[in-house]
Amino acid sequence: MTMIAITSTGxxxxxxxxxxxxxxxxxxxxxxxxxxxxxxxxxxxxxMAQGAGIQAAQLVARAGAGWVLTGFVGPKAFKALSATGIKxxxxxxxxxxxxxxxxxxxGGIEVASGANRAGRGGR
Amino acid sequence: MREIIILSxxxxxxxxSLTGAFAHLAGGQVICDLDVDAPDxxxxxxxxxxxxxxxxxxxxxxxxxxxxxxxxxCASLCQFGAIRENGGGLAIDPLxxxxxxxxxAFCPMEAIAFPEKHCGQWYLxxxxxxxxxxxxxxxxRENSGRLVMVLKQQARELAQARGAAxxxxxxxxxxxxxxISSLSGAHLAVAVTxxxxxxxxxxxxxxxxxxxxxxxxxxxxxxxxxxxxxxxxIAGFCRERSYPVVGRLPHDLSVTAAMLRGLVVTELPDxxxxxxxxxxxxxxxxxxxxxxxxxxxxxxxx
Amino acid sequence: MIAAVASxxxxxxxxTVTASLxxxxxxxxxxxxLDVEEPNLHLFLRPTIEGREKxxxxxxxxxxxxxxxxxxxxxxxQFAAISVMGSxxxxxxEMCHGCGGCFAVCPEKALSCGQRELGEISWGRSGPVxxxxxxxxVGEAMxxxxxxxxxxxxxQMLGSVGGDAIIDAPPGVSCPAVNAVLDSDVILLVTxxxxxxxxxxxxxWQAFAPLGKPLGVVVNRxxxxxxxxxxxxxxxxxxxxxEIPYDRDIAAAYARGxxxxxxxxxxxxTFLSLRGKIGDLARxxxxxxAVHA
Numbered sequence: 001m002t003m004i005a006i007t008s009t010g011x012x013x014x015x016x017x018x019x020x021x022x023x024x025x026x027x028x029x030x031x032x033x034x035x036x037x038x039x040x041x042x043x044x045x046x047x048m049a050q051g052a053g054i055q056a057a058q059l060v061a062r063a064g065a066g067w068v069l070t071g072f073v074g075p076k077a078f079k080a081l082s083a084t085g086i087k088x089x090x091x092x093x094x095x096x097x098x099x100x101x102x103x104x105x106x107g108g109i110e111v112a113s114g115a116n117r118a119g120r121g122g123r
Numbered sequence: 124m125r126e127i128i129i130l131s132x133x134x135x136x137x138x139x140s141l142t143g144a145f146a147h148l149a150g151g152q153v154i155c156d157l158d159v160d161a162p163d164x165x166x167x168x169x170x171x172x173x174x175x176x177x178x179x180x181x182x183x184x185x186x187x188x189x190x191x192x193x194x195x196x197c198a199s200l201c202q203f204g205a206i207r208e209n210g211g212g213l214a215i216d217p218l219x220x221x222x223x224x225x226x227x228a229f230c231p232m233e234a235i236a237f238p239e240k241h242c243g244q245w246y247l248x249x250x251x252x253x254x255x256x257x258x259x260x261x262x263x264r265e266n267s268g269r270l271v272m273v274l275k276q277q278a279r280e281l282a283q284a285r286g287a288a289x290x291x292x293x294x295x296x297x298x299x300x301x302x303i304s305s306l307s308g309a310h311l312a313v314a315v316t317x318x319x320x321x322x323x324x325x326x327x328x329x330x331x332x333x334x335x336x337x338x339x340x341x342x343x344x345x346x347x348x349x350x351x352x353x354x355x356x357i358a359g360f361c362r363e364r365s366y367p368v369v370g371r372l373p374h375d376l377s378v379t380a381a382m383l384r385g386l387v388v389t390e391l392p393d394x395x396x397x398x399x400x401x402x403x404x405x406x407x408x409x410x411x412x413x414x415x416x417x418x419x420x421x422x423x424x425x
Numbered sequence: 426m427i428a429a430v431a432s433x434x435x436x437x438x439x440x441t442v443t444a445s446l447x448x449x450x451x452x453x454x455x456x457x458x459l460d461v462e463e464p465n466l467h468l469f470l471r472p473t474i475e476g477r478e479k480x481x482x483x484x485x486x487x488x489x490x491x492x493x494x495x496x497x498x499x500x501x502x503q504f505a506a507i508s509v510m511g512s513x514x515x516x517x518x519e520m521c522h523g524c525g526g527c528f529a530v531c532p533e534k535a536l537s538c539g540q541r542e543l544g545e546i547s548w549g550r551s552g553p554v555x556x557x558x559x560x561x562x563v564g565e566a567m568x569x570x571x572x573x574x575x576x577x578x579x580x581q582m583l584g585s586v587g588g589d590a591i592i593d594a595p596p597g598v599s600c601p602a603v604n605a606v607l608d609s610d611v612i613l614l615v616t617x618x619x620x621x622x623x624x625x626x627x628x629x630w631q632a633f634a635p636l637g638k639p640l641g642v643v644v645n646r647x648x649x650x651x652x653x654x655x656x657x658x659x660x661x662x663x664x665x666x667x668e669i670p671y672d673r674d675i676a677a678a679y680a681r682g683x684x685x686x687x688x689x690x691x692x693x694x695t696f697l698s699l700r701g702k703i704g705d706l707a708r709x710x711x712x713x714x715a716v717h718a
Contacts, residue, residue, distance in 0.1 A: 132463055
């Protein structure tokens with residue numbers, strides 16, 4: 001799988017990895033072979049109080065991504081991502097998209113085995 | 124940015140009065156009242172509203188009597204007993220309606236509308252201690268957990284934009300939906316308890332909740348002198364579970380006196396209570412990793 | 426008669442009032458703790474527990490052999506408890522409100538009933554008084570489903586022994602609080618005469634007045650703050666049924682788990698009189714039909 005979804009604060013490779021998954025500002029979808037990028041805005045999730053993680057998982061699944069790179073993933077989103085076979089690389093907050101991609105290509109990102117955030121989004 | 128949430132389990136232990144004083148001691152940080160159900164912090168902080176937004180959450184079902192043929196299928200499907208014969212036909216009790224859409228989906232006459240539910244307002248305000256994000260749920264409305272999430276989101280963005288070191292939140296009583304929502308993403312929870320059977324019992328429940336969501340907990344024993352034995356039991360419980368007790372504050376009517384004047388207790392001349400409160404706040408800052416760095420509080424240390 | 430003891434603000438003395446009324450009630454009574462998030466009534470009534478049971482919510486479990494991922498359930502679910510990800514169906518039982526819509530809508534009969542534990546219901550006796558209480562499981566977000574179960578058992582108890590019930594309601598003015606008072610005949614609002622107490626009292630009044638049920642007011646810690654609550658009651662024609670004075674000794678006795686009505690003959694008299702007034706209020710207003718009944 002060569003498509004990667006990275007939670008991003010903006011549409012360029014020099015924007016920051018958004019630490020949030022469900023409520024990320026947006027997703028930068030990167031085709032690793034061609035390095036084509038496409039930005040999906042996720043602004044509407046800011047006002048959603050529940051299911052933002054699940055909806056974000058649906059969004060990246062539909063975009064054809066095989067990996068998600070982000071900061072924190074909650075349990076529901078993690079369950080949804082792993083159900084569709086999408087691998088998760090987490091704890092990447094503080095990097096730019098470019099840096100995160102570089103680390104990914106060099107094999108420096110492990111497949112997460114579980115959610116790294118216990119919080120939940122309200123009923 | 125660190126996020127501290129003040130909780131209590133039991134209501135009336137002094138949570139909001141203490142939060143107000145902490146906001147004063149922190150000085151210029153972002154403050155958020157997450158007790159959207161019965162918010163009181165604004166009574167101390169006297170906010171100037173700068174932005175007001177309506178809050179909609181979920182939907183509610185409404186039967187159009189002109190289209191309803193009274194078949195009663197909706198009433199038989201409703202798990203919440205919200206649909207009843209009401210003299211002239213079937214009607215939905217908005218207080219019992221859960222907004223699940225089952226009646227809407229199954230009505231053979233398509234006679235049930237499903238409008239969005241207006242649940243309240245939220246506000247961005249300025250106060251003498253810094254910006255306040257707060258809300259008011261319309262009385263009797265549900266979904267305060269969702270409103271809590273909206274407030275937190277706004278408060279975090281505001282704190283980030285201002286480069287604030289701290290987001291200080293006043294939580295709701297209990298351990299249910301709004302409290303669970305308010306815990307998510309917090310770096311430290313501070314439970315304000317009192318040495319009464321209810322105080323200790325409810326502290327244990329709120330402590331279990333924090334454990335469940337892996338949020339570190341510190342404890343303030345307010346009105347500790349009302350029952351020294353119970354205070355000892357609470358301290359024992361905290362020791363056993365390794366929760367730091369960051370303050371023992373006496374029963375003191377100066378808190379009420381300040382409230383009556385629309386002030387927080389640390390704005391009045393020093394008493395044993397307010398001096399204790401200042402020491403409590405510096406311990407909380409230490410635990411939350413705020414130390415003396417960042418935008419530490421003017422007048423925060425005594 | 427079912428009397429609900431409520432308040433907007435927490436810690437105004439709901440449980441104190443409920444426990445005290447239970448001890449002076451006279452006649453068959455079920456004392457019910459519906460503050461399922463933080464139940465405290467048992468700490469004062471100290472009942473002998475005679476039985477307990479777990480309460481559950483029915484949630485969907487997918488039979489993957491039958492499910493063809495048609496999405497009908499996921500599209501109907503308003504609570505994000507079922508989601509279809511491509512060719513995989515996922516359930517999030519902790520989000521489920523138990524509406525049963527997914528079961529009803531599934532064309533393949535691919536859903537069977539699972540359970541989520543809501544908490545525990547217990548019952549017993551405290552002297553002459555029957556006792557009933559719900560206790561939410563720590564981590565469970567929704568209290569109304571458990572409260573509905575407790576109220577169901579209350580109806581059974583009242584059906585078999587008759588008599589009255591007094592409900593200790595949760596604080597606040599949103600869904601759990603409204604749920605607690607919804608089936609009562611009289612609502613007692615307990616407040617304290619402080620700015621916080623008054624602000625939340627007014628919210629509670631706004632939430633409960635539209636129910637069309639008789640409302641009465643109890644002022645706890647009278648003498649502590651200001652007189653806004655008294656003026657409000659006068660202006661709105663809300664009957665002030667009792668005042669419990671602010672007294673450090675009362676606070677200290679409460680802190681030791683004492684029931685306030687047992688502290689002095691005067692306090693006992695206060696609650697006896699309150700009990701009588703609650704009965705009068707219910708009788709006066711009985712013919713009135715509640716808007717939301």
